[in-house]
Amino acid sequence: MKTYDSLVIGEGPAGVTAALYLCRSGCSVLLVEQMTTGGQILQTSDLDNYPGYPHGIKGYELADLFAAHLEGLANLERLTASVTQVTGVAGDFTVNFSQGDPIKARTVLVCTGAKHRQLGVQREQELTGHGVSYCALCDGNFFRNKDVAVVGGGNAALEESLYLANIVSKIHLIHRRDAFRGRKVYQDRLLSQTDKIQTHLSCVVEALHGSKDLEGITIKNLNTNATEEIACEAIFIYVGFEPITTFLPETLKKDPAGFIITDTEMNSSIPGIFAAGDIRSKSCRQVITAAGDGATAAQAAFVFLEQLHA
Protein backbone atom coordinates (compact mmCIF):
# COMPACT_ATOMS: atom_id res chain seq x y z
CA MET A 1 0.00 0.00 0.00
CA LYS A 2 1.36 3.39 -0.92
CA THR A 3 2.28 5.56 2.06
CA TYR A 4 2.24 9.36 2.27
CA ASP A 5 3.41 11.69 5.01
CA SER A 6 0.08 13.50 4.81
CA LEU A 7 -3.34 13.02 3.34
CA VAL A 8 -5.10 16.34 2.81
CA ILE A 9 -8.86 16.00 2.28
CA GLY A 10 -10.52 18.84 0.37
CA GLU A 11 -9.31 21.45 -2.11
CA GLY A 12 -10.94 24.52 -0.63
CA PRO A 13 -8.75 27.35 0.74
CA ALA A 14 -7.76 25.31 3.84
CA GLY A 15 -6.75 22.18 1.92
CA VAL A 16 -4.93 24.06 -0.84
CA THR A 17 -2.90 26.05 1.70
CA ALA A 18 -2.14 22.97 3.81
CA ALA A 19 -0.95 21.01 0.74
CA LEU A 20 1.16 23.95 -0.41
CA TYR A 21 2.90 24.33 2.95
CA LEU A 22 3.44 20.59 3.44
CA CYS A 23 4.92 20.12 -0.03
CA ARG A 24 7.24 23.06 0.49
CA SER A 25 8.37 21.45 3.76
CA GLY A 26 9.36 18.35 1.80
CA CYS A 27 6.49 16.11 2.89
CA SER A 28 4.84 13.67 0.50
CA VAL A 29 1.19 14.65 0.12
CA LEU A 30 -1.91 13.09 -1.37
CA LEU A 31 -4.56 15.75 -1.95
CA VAL A 32 -8.03 14.34 -2.51
CA GLU A 33 -11.06 16.27 -3.75
CA GLN A 34 -14.37 14.92 -5.00
CA MET A 35 -15.18 17.92 -7.23
CA THR A 36 -12.60 20.52 -8.18
CA THR A 37 -10.37 23.17 -6.58
CA GLY A 38 -12.10 26.00 -4.76
CA GLY A 39 -14.73 24.57 -2.45
CA GLN A 40 -17.28 27.14 -1.36
CA ILE A 41 -15.33 29.94 -3.08
CA LEU A 42 -17.01 28.68 -6.24
CA GLN A 43 -20.38 29.66 -4.81
CA THR A 44 -19.26 33.20 -4.08
CA SER A 45 -19.75 35.97 -6.59
CA ASP A 46 -17.19 38.53 -5.40
CA LEU A 47 -14.67 38.48 -2.58
CA ASP A 48 -14.13 42.00 -1.34
CA ASN A 49 -12.26 41.19 1.86
CA TYR A 50 -9.32 39.06 0.74
CA PRO A 51 -6.11 41.05 1.13
CA GLY A 52 -4.22 41.77 -2.05
CA TYR A 53 -7.32 42.30 -4.18
CA PRO A 54 -8.29 45.91 -3.43
CA HIS A 55 -10.90 45.89 -6.20
CA GLY A 56 -12.28 42.48 -5.21
CA ILE A 57 -11.95 39.23 -7.08
CA LYS A 58 -14.53 36.81 -8.48
CA GLY A 59 -14.87 33.57 -6.52
CA TYR A 60 -14.07 31.45 -9.56
CA GLU A 61 -11.04 33.61 -10.42
CA LEU A 62 -9.53 33.02 -6.98
CA ALA A 63 -10.33 29.29 -7.29
CA ASP A 64 -8.47 29.21 -10.64
CA LEU A 65 -5.49 30.96 -9.03
CA PHE A 66 -5.50 28.43 -6.17
CA ALA A 67 -5.51 25.61 -8.73
CA ALA A 68 -2.63 27.23 -10.62
CA HIS A 69 -0.64 27.46 -7.38
CA LEU A 70 -0.84 23.68 -6.97
CA GLU A 71 0.49 22.96 -10.45
CA GLY A 72 3.96 21.48 -10.57
CA LEU A 73 4.43 21.17 -6.81
CA ALA A 74 7.02 18.55 -5.99
CA ASN A 75 5.83 15.70 -3.72
CA LEU A 76 2.17 16.35 -4.51
CA GLU A 77 -0.20 13.70 -5.85
CA ARG A 78 -3.88 14.33 -6.47
CA LEU A 79 -6.96 12.15 -6.59
CA THR A 80 -10.54 12.85 -7.65
CA ALA A 81 -12.63 10.79 -5.24
CA SER A 82 -14.29 11.01 -1.88
CA VAL A 83 -12.85 9.51 1.29
CA THR A 84 -15.05 6.73 2.62
CA GLN A 85 -13.15 5.75 5.78
CA VAL A 86 -10.15 6.67 7.90
CA THR A 87 -8.98 4.06 10.42
CA GLY A 88 -5.80 3.37 12.40
CA VAL A 89 -3.53 5.46 14.57
CA ALA A 90 -1.06 8.30 14.15
CA GLY A 91 1.78 7.33 11.84
CA ASP A 92 -0.28 4.50 10.37
CA PHE A 93 -3.71 5.61 9.16
CA THR A 94 -5.42 3.51 6.48
CA VAL A 95 -7.65 5.49 4.14
CA ASN A 96 -10.29 4.13 1.77
CA PHE A 97 -11.70 6.04 -1.20
CA SER A 98 -14.82 5.82 -3.34
CA GLN A 99 -12.51 4.80 -6.17
CA GLY A 100 -8.85 3.85 -6.33
CA ASP A 101 -6.76 1.75 -3.99
CA PRO A 102 -6.58 2.35 -0.24
CA ILE A 103 -3.49 4.19 0.98
CA LYS A 104 -1.55 4.68 4.20
CA ALA A 105 -0.97 8.14 5.64
CA ARG A 106 1.11 9.15 8.64
CA THR A 107 -1.06 12.22 9.24
CA VAL A 108 -4.53 13.25 8.05
CA LEU A 109 -5.59 16.87 7.52
CA VAL A 110 -9.36 17.22 7.32
CA CYS A 111 -10.28 20.27 5.23
CA THR A 112 -13.66 19.08 4.00
CA GLY A 113 -15.57 22.23 4.86
CA ALA A 114 -19.31 22.35 4.99
CA LYS A 115 -22.26 22.02 2.68
CA HIS A 116 -25.44 24.09 2.62
CA ARG A 117 -28.21 22.94 4.87
CA GLN A 118 -31.64 22.19 3.48
CA LEU A 119 -34.66 24.01 4.80
CA GLY A 120 -36.50 20.77 5.58
CA VAL A 121 -39.83 21.77 4.09
CA GLN A 122 -41.95 19.38 2.03
CA ARG A 123 -41.29 19.19 -1.73
CA GLU A 124 -37.93 20.97 -1.32
CA GLN A 125 -35.99 18.29 -3.22
CA GLU A 126 -38.61 17.79 -5.88
CA LEU A 127 -38.62 21.51 -6.75
CA THR A 128 -34.83 21.94 -6.62
CA GLY A 129 -33.86 23.22 -10.03
CA HIS A 130 -37.41 24.42 -10.62
CA GLY A 131 -37.51 27.36 -8.27
CA VAL A 132 -35.78 26.01 -5.17
CA SER A 133 -32.12 27.07 -5.25
CA TYR A 134 -29.09 27.25 -2.98
CA CYS A 135 -27.03 29.42 -5.36
CA ALA A 136 -28.29 32.87 -6.29
CA LEU A 137 -25.19 33.42 -8.38
CA CYS A 138 -25.98 30.36 -10.52
CA ASP A 139 -29.71 30.65 -10.84
CA GLY A 140 -30.59 34.30 -10.23
CA ASN A 141 -30.51 35.11 -13.94
CA PHE A 142 -33.33 32.69 -14.67
CA PHE A 143 -35.61 34.89 -12.55
CA ARG A 144 -34.82 38.28 -14.07
CA ASN A 145 -37.64 40.75 -13.26
CA LYS A 146 -39.56 38.11 -11.27
CA ASP A 147 -40.52 38.01 -7.60
CA VAL A 148 -38.38 35.71 -5.44
CA ALA A 149 -37.88 34.78 -1.79
CA VAL A 150 -34.66 34.41 0.19
CA VAL A 151 -34.56 32.49 3.49
CA GLY A 152 -31.98 33.09 6.20
CA GLY A 153 -30.49 35.83 8.35
CA GLY A 154 -26.74 35.38 8.20
CA ASN A 155 -24.12 36.87 5.90
CA ALA A 156 -24.93 34.53 3.02
CA ALA A 157 -28.64 35.36 3.01
CA LEU A 158 -28.00 39.11 3.14
CA GLU A 159 -25.16 39.06 0.59
CA GLU A 160 -27.17 37.03 -1.89
CA SER A 161 -30.26 39.21 -1.40
CA LEU A 162 -28.16 42.23 -2.32
CA TYR A 163 -26.82 40.37 -5.36
CA LEU A 164 -30.34 39.38 -6.45
CA ALA A 165 -31.63 42.93 -5.96
CA ASN A 166 -29.87 43.90 -9.20
CA ILE A 167 -31.62 41.18 -11.16
CA VAL A 168 -35.08 40.38 -9.86
CA SER A 169 -38.18 42.51 -9.48
CA LYS A 170 -38.83 41.97 -5.77
CA ILE A 171 -37.28 40.00 -2.90
CA HIS A 172 -39.11 38.66 0.15
CA LEU A 173 -36.38 38.11 2.74
CA ILE A 174 -37.61 35.66 5.36
CA HIS A 175 -35.85 35.06 8.68
CA ARG A 176 -37.04 33.08 11.69
CA ARG A 177 -35.49 35.40 14.27
CA ASP A 178 -36.46 39.00 15.06
CA ALA A 179 -33.13 40.42 13.85
CA PHE A 180 -30.55 39.55 11.21
CA ARG A 181 -27.19 38.07 12.22
CA GLY A 182 -25.29 39.18 9.10
CA ARG A 183 -22.66 41.92 9.09
CA LYS A 184 -23.81 45.49 9.68
CA VAL A 185 -22.49 46.64 6.32
CA TYR A 186 -24.93 44.26 4.61
CA GLN A 187 -27.79 45.23 6.91
CA ASP A 188 -27.22 48.89 6.08
CA ARG A 189 -27.23 48.14 2.38
CA LEU A 190 -30.47 46.19 2.79
CA LEU A 191 -32.09 49.18 4.46
CA SER A 192 -31.18 51.33 1.48
CA GLN A 193 -33.18 49.02 -0.81
CA THR A 194 -36.49 48.72 1.00
CA ASP A 195 -38.35 49.38 -2.25
CA LYS A 196 -37.00 46.12 -3.60
CA ILE A 197 -36.35 43.98 -0.53
CA GLN A 198 -39.26 43.31 1.83
CA THR A 199 -38.22 41.67 5.09
CA HIS A 200 -40.38 39.16 6.97
CA LEU A 201 -38.81 38.75 10.43
CA SER A 202 -39.87 36.06 12.95
CA CYS A 203 -41.27 34.09 10.01
CA VAL A 204 -40.71 30.55 8.75
CA VAL A 205 -41.55 28.89 5.46
CA GLU A 206 -44.41 26.44 5.94
CA ALA A 207 -45.06 25.20 2.41
CA LEU A 208 -43.91 25.38 -1.19
CA HIS A 209 -46.57 25.62 -3.91
CA GLY A 210 -46.60 24.87 -7.63
CA SER A 211 -46.96 21.78 -9.75
CA LYS A 212 -43.86 21.54 -11.94
CA ASP A 213 -42.27 24.86 -11.01
CA LEU A 214 -42.43 26.88 -7.81
CA GLU A 215 -45.29 29.36 -7.92
CA GLY A 216 -45.48 30.53 -4.33
CA ILE A 217 -44.84 29.85 -0.67
CA THR A 218 -46.71 30.02 2.62
CA ILE A 219 -44.95 31.69 5.52
CA LYS A 220 -45.97 31.73 9.18
CA ASN A 221 -45.28 34.46 11.69
CA LEU A 222 -43.94 32.77 14.83
CA ASN A 223 -45.27 35.50 17.15
CA THR A 224 -48.82 35.69 15.85
CA ASN A 225 -49.14 32.30 14.10
CA ALA A 226 -50.65 34.22 11.18
CA THR A 227 -49.91 32.69 7.78
CA GLU A 228 -49.38 34.53 4.52
CA GLU A 229 -49.19 33.33 0.92
CA ILE A 230 -46.48 34.90 -1.19
CA ALA A 231 -46.39 34.50 -4.96
CA CYS A 232 -42.81 33.93 -6.10
CA GLU A 233 -41.06 31.88 -8.77
CA ALA A 234 -37.93 31.11 -6.80
CA ILE A 235 -36.78 30.59 -3.24
CA PHE A 236 -33.08 30.88 -2.40
CA ILE A 237 -32.18 29.02 0.77
CA TYR A 238 -29.32 30.17 3.04
CA VAL A 239 -30.00 28.58 6.40
CA GLY A 240 -26.50 27.64 7.39
CA PHE A 241 -24.07 24.86 6.73
CA GLU A 242 -23.49 21.37 7.95
CA PRO A 243 -20.10 19.71 8.37
CA ILE A 244 -18.82 16.81 6.28
CA THR A 245 -17.29 14.29 8.71
CA THR A 246 -19.08 10.96 8.19
CA PHE A 247 -15.91 9.09 7.13
CA LEU A 248 -13.94 9.92 10.29
CA PRO A 249 -13.57 7.73 13.41
CA GLU A 250 -16.59 8.08 15.69
CA THR A 251 -14.39 8.85 18.68
CA LEU A 252 -13.27 12.15 17.12
CA LYS A 253 -14.52 14.98 19.33
CA LYS A 254 -17.05 17.31 17.73
CA ASP A 255 -19.21 20.17 18.95
CA PRO A 256 -23.02 19.75 19.21
CA ALA A 257 -23.41 20.95 15.60
CA GLY A 258 -20.94 18.30 14.41
CA PHE A 259 -17.91 20.50 13.71
CA ILE A 260 -14.48 19.15 14.72
CA ILE A 261 -13.02 20.50 17.97
CA THR A 262 -9.34 21.43 17.70
CA ASP A 263 -6.76 23.33 19.72
CA THR A 264 -5.10 26.46 18.34
CA GLU A 265 -2.57 24.30 16.44
CA MET A 266 -5.44 22.49 14.65
CA ASN A 267 -4.87 19.21 16.54
CA SER A 268 -8.09 17.23 16.80
CA SER A 269 -8.79 14.90 19.72
CA ILE A 270 -7.06 12.06 17.80
CA PRO A 271 -3.27 12.45 17.52
CA GLY A 272 -2.18 12.75 13.90
CA ILE A 273 -5.56 14.00 12.68
CA PHE A 274 -5.73 17.74 12.11
CA ALA A 275 -8.68 19.87 11.01
CA ALA A 276 -8.62 23.21 9.20
CA GLY A 277 -11.14 25.61 7.72
CA ASP A 278 -14.94 25.57 7.96
CA ILE A 279 -14.98 22.00 9.29
CA ARG A 280 -13.55 23.28 12.61
CA SER A 281 -15.68 24.33 15.52
CA LYS A 282 -15.18 28.11 15.48
CA SER A 283 -17.10 31.31 14.94
CA CYS A 284 -15.38 33.00 11.99
CA ARG A 285 -15.68 31.14 8.69
CA GLN A 286 -13.98 33.09 5.93
CA VAL A 287 -11.65 32.28 3.02
CA ILE A 288 -8.80 34.00 4.79
CA THR A 289 -9.33 32.15 8.09
CA ALA A 290 -9.59 28.83 6.24
CA ALA A 291 -6.28 29.53 4.50
CA GLY A 292 -4.76 30.54 7.84
CA ASP A 293 -5.99 27.33 9.47
CA GLY A 294 -4.49 25.36 6.57
CA ALA A 295 -1.05 26.87 7.11
CA THR A 296 -1.22 26.31 10.88
CA ALA A 297 -2.37 22.69 10.44
CA ALA A 298 0.40 22.01 7.91
CA GLN A 299 3.04 23.37 10.26
CA ALA A 300 1.63 21.33 13.18
CA ALA A 301 1.56 18.19 11.00
CA PHE A 302 5.15 18.83 9.91
CA VAL A 303 6.30 19.08 13.54
CA PHE A 304 4.28 15.96 14.37
CA LEU A 305 5.95 14.05 11.51
CA GLU A 306 9.40 15.09 12.69
CA GLN A 307 8.59 13.73 16.14
CA LEU A 308 7.35 10.46 14.60
CA HIS A 309 10.64 10.07 12.73
CA ALA A 310 12.71 10.99 15.80
Place this chain on the structure above:
Amino acid sequence: MAEQVTDSTFETAVVKSQLPVLVDFWAPWCGPCRAMGPIIDKVAEQFQGKIAVYKMNVDENLMTPAKFNIKAIPTLILFKNGQAIDEHTGALSLDDLVDKINTKALA
Protein backbone atom coordinates in the same frame (compact mmCIF):
# COMPACT_ATOMS: atom_id res chain seq x y z
CA MET B 1 -13.06 16.72 -23.51
CA ALA B 2 -16.82 17.14 -23.86
CA GLU B 3 -17.77 19.17 -26.92
CA GLN B 4 -20.09 22.18 -26.87
CA VAL B 5 -23.54 21.74 -28.38
CA THR B 6 -25.64 24.70 -29.56
CA ASP B 7 -29.30 25.40 -30.32
CA SER B 8 -28.60 24.69 -33.98
CA THR B 9 -26.71 21.42 -33.48
CA PHE B 10 -28.85 20.06 -30.65
CA GLU B 11 -31.32 18.16 -32.85
CA THR B 12 -28.64 16.25 -34.74
CA ALA B 13 -26.20 15.76 -31.87
CA VAL B 14 -28.61 14.90 -29.09
CA VAL B 15 -32.13 14.10 -30.26
CA LYS B 16 -31.06 11.93 -33.19
CA SER B 17 -28.07 10.35 -31.46
CA GLN B 18 -27.80 6.57 -31.61
CA LEU B 19 -25.99 6.60 -28.26
CA PRO B 20 -27.41 7.86 -24.97
CA VAL B 21 -26.37 11.49 -24.43
CA LEU B 22 -25.42 13.50 -21.35
CA VAL B 23 -25.87 17.27 -21.67
CA ASP B 24 -24.43 19.67 -19.09
CA PHE B 25 -26.22 23.04 -19.13
CA TRP B 26 -23.73 25.57 -17.77
CA ALA B 27 -22.45 29.15 -17.84
CA PRO B 28 -18.93 30.52 -17.41
CA TRP B 29 -19.80 32.73 -14.43
CA CYS B 30 -21.35 29.91 -12.40
CA GLY B 31 -18.98 28.45 -9.81
CA PRO B 32 -20.60 25.04 -9.35
CA CYS B 33 -20.70 24.75 -13.18
CA ARG B 34 -16.96 25.32 -13.26
CA ALA B 35 -16.61 22.67 -10.56
CA MET B 36 -18.52 20.25 -12.81
CA GLY B 37 -16.48 21.04 -15.95
CA PRO B 38 -13.51 18.73 -15.32
CA ILE B 39 -15.86 15.97 -14.12
CA ILE B 40 -17.91 16.19 -17.34
CA ASP B 41 -14.66 15.95 -19.32
CA LYS B 42 -13.56 12.89 -17.32
CA VAL B 43 -16.92 11.22 -17.95
CA ALA B 44 -16.67 11.98 -21.69
CA GLU B 45 -13.32 10.20 -21.74
CA GLN B 46 -14.37 7.29 -19.54
CA PHE B 47 -17.56 6.52 -21.51
CA GLN B 48 -16.21 7.20 -24.98
CA GLY B 49 -18.12 5.06 -27.51
CA LYS B 50 -20.82 4.26 -24.94
CA ILE B 51 -22.48 7.63 -24.46
CA ALA B 52 -22.06 11.06 -26.06
CA VAL B 53 -21.30 13.96 -23.71
CA TYR B 54 -21.97 17.63 -24.51
CA LYS B 55 -21.95 20.97 -22.72
CA MET B 56 -24.42 23.74 -23.56
CA ASN B 57 -23.67 27.33 -22.60
CA VAL B 58 -27.00 28.81 -21.46
CA ASP B 59 -25.79 32.37 -22.07
CA GLU B 60 -25.20 31.73 -25.75
CA ASN B 61 -28.10 29.35 -26.34
CA LEU B 62 -31.56 30.37 -25.17
CA MET B 63 -33.95 28.09 -27.08
CA THR B 64 -32.91 24.66 -25.83
CA PRO B 65 -32.67 25.60 -22.12
CA ALA B 66 -36.14 27.19 -22.37
CA LYS B 67 -37.52 24.09 -24.09
CA PHE B 68 -36.26 21.90 -21.24
CA ASN B 69 -37.41 24.40 -18.61
CA ILE B 70 -33.91 24.91 -17.22
CA LYS B 71 -34.16 27.21 -14.20
CA ALA B 72 -30.91 26.38 -12.46
CA ILE B 73 -27.37 25.52 -13.44
CA PRO B 74 -25.55 23.29 -13.60
CA THR B 75 -28.36 21.00 -14.78
CA LEU B 76 -27.44 17.63 -16.24
CA ILE B 77 -29.92 15.82 -18.49
CA LEU B 78 -29.53 12.27 -19.75
CA PHE B 79 -31.19 11.50 -23.11
CA LYS B 80 -31.97 8.11 -24.56
CA ASN B 81 -33.58 7.76 -28.00
CA GLY B 82 -34.11 11.51 -28.04
CA GLN B 83 -36.07 11.51 -24.78
CA ALA B 84 -34.93 13.10 -21.51
CA ILE B 85 -34.81 10.19 -19.06
CA ASP B 86 -33.12 11.81 -16.06
CA GLU B 87 -32.42 15.30 -14.79
CA HIS B 88 -30.13 16.49 -12.01
CA THR B 89 -29.59 20.02 -10.73
CA GLY B 90 -26.45 21.10 -8.89
CA ALA B 91 -22.89 19.86 -8.87
CA LEU B 92 -22.37 16.11 -8.66
CA SER B 93 -19.25 14.13 -7.76
CA LEU B 94 -17.59 11.93 -10.38
CA ASP B 95 -18.66 8.80 -8.48
CA ASP B 96 -22.30 9.83 -8.35
CA LEU B 97 -22.36 10.82 -12.01
CA VAL B 98 -20.74 7.55 -13.13
CA ASP B 99 -23.29 5.68 -11.04
CA LYS B 100 -26.15 7.65 -12.58
CA ILE B 101 -24.94 6.96 -16.14
CA ASN B 102 -24.52 3.25 -15.44
CA THR B 103 -27.91 2.83 -13.82
CA LYS B 104 -30.03 5.19 -15.95
CA ALA B 105 -28.47 5.37 -19.40
CA LEU B 106 -26.64 2.07 -19.81
CA ALA B 107 -28.82 -0.29 -17.77
